[in-house]
Amino acid sequence: MKMTMHIDEGILERVMKWTGAVSKTEAVDLALKEMDRKARLAEFGKTGLGLSRAEILEAVDPSYDLMALRLAETPDAAPPPVAPAGPVSYLKPKRRKK
Numbered sequence: 001m002k003m004t005m006h007i008d009e010g011i012l013e014r015v016m017k018w019t020g021a022v023s024k025t026e027a028v029d030l031a032l033k034e035m036d037r038k039a040r041l042a043e044f045g046k047t048g049l050g051l052s053r054a055e056i057l058e059a060v061d062p063s064y065d066l067m068a069l070r071l072a073e074t075p076d077a078a079p080p081p082v083a084p085a086g087p088v089s090y091l092k093p094k095r096r097k098k
Helices: 009-019 024-047 053-058 066-072
Strands: none
Touching (some): 009 024
């Protein structure tokens, strides 16, 4: 959609620099998508995912070790754990009540 807008050039230049956008259109598109993503994430924070505590705990792979992943990011740490072969889904589909 083509339109005329008045946009602060300084902000637009910074957005292009931070995002690596090669055009003003791309920078505006990225900024709009980011604002939409943040708003949807905030909405999840308010309404939740509609899962019980037990469902949330079940949704996480028991072998998931956040500390091991964090340590794996440091150069002198042990190698990260090997992921299972093939596609793996740790999230179970939510059952709808009838």
